[in-house]
Amino acid sequence: KAGVTQTPRYLIKTRGQQVTLSCSPISGHRSVSxxxxxxxxxxxxxxxxxxxxxxxxxNFPGRFSGRQFSNSRSEMNVSTLELGDSALYLCASSxxxxxxxxxxxxxGTRLTVL
Amino acid sequence: xxxxxxxxxxxxxxxxxxxxxxxxxxATGYPSLFWYVQYPGEGxxxxxxxxxxxxxxxxxxxxxxxRKETTSFHLEKGSVQVSDSAVYFCALSAYGGxxxxxxxGTGTLLAVQP
Numbered sequence: 733k734a735g736v737t738q739t740p741r742y743l744i745k746t747r748g749q750q751v752t753l754s755c756s757p758i759s760g761h762r763s764v765s766x767x768x769x770x771x772x773x774x775x776x777x778x779x780x781x782x783x784x785x786x787x788x789x790x791n792f793p794g795r796f797s798g799r800q801f802s803n804s805r806s807e808m809n810v811s812t813l814e815l816g817d818s819a820l821y822l823c824a825s826s827x828x829x830x831x832x833x834x835x836x837x838x839x840g841t842r843l844t845v846l
Numbered sequence: 847x848x849x850x851x852x853x854x855x856x857x858x859x860x861x862x863x864x865x866x867x868x869x870x871x872x873a874t875g876y877p878s879l880f881w882y883v884q885y886p887g888e889g890x891x892x893x894x895x896x897x898x899x900x901x902x903x904x905x906x907x908x909x910x911x912x913r914k915e916t917t918s919f920h921l922e923k924g925s926v927q928v929s930d931s932a933v934y935f936c937a938l939s940a941y942g943g944x945x946x947x948x949x950x951g952t953g954t955l956l957a958v959q960p
Contacts, residue, residue: 775950788945832897837889
């Protein structure tokens with residue numbers, strides 16, 4: 733089975749712009765979560781989707797949004813980019829919705845905001 | 847709230863040395879516990895997990911036991927290799943509810959020297 737894929741792998745934007753990141757989960761997985769990884773804050777949960785519905789949201793400003801499509805693919809959007817949004821954005825998928833389920837991570841999208 | 851505390855790194859060992867990375871958690875109920883590993887430039891890979899008290903997760907020579915009484919999930923390996931050099935993250939998934947949001951520790955960098 734193919735793993736979780738994320739596109740693009742690298743992105744450079746300037747302050748004030750917006751960006752859209754894409755994630756394709758493992759085939760058959762219906763849950764997709766997003767995490768932000770920075771040297772200062774570590775790994776922080778952004779949001780989680782299951783069957784096109786957002787089930788959980790982390791403590792991030794409204795500039796961060798996401799959605800999930802009927803084929804379980806997910807996108808996240810960051811509007812009005814700030815320097816502090818520079819990070820590795822990781823997507824993870826799991827087959828079902830439960831705390832015991834394993835999440836499988838993609839390679840991440842490295843976003844640099846200049 | 848739920849949280850994970852990991853020992854500070856970096857941890858520097860010689861090849862074939864014994865490894866312990868401490869991880870303790872704070873959570874209500876019975877969370878699931880995970881160890882993930884991140885190699886340079888890559889996403890996270892699940893190393894092992896345990897979903898109930900006294901469970902032992904194991905994989906590739908690594909082990910960790912879910913200790914409810916000490917709220918710990920320490921990672922151990924009897925003989926490390928240079929290829930084990932990476933950042934290791936302890937994480938928990940809160941008990942109950944239809945969510946698999948992960949809360950991560952800060953990560954521990956392991957450097958194994960030949």
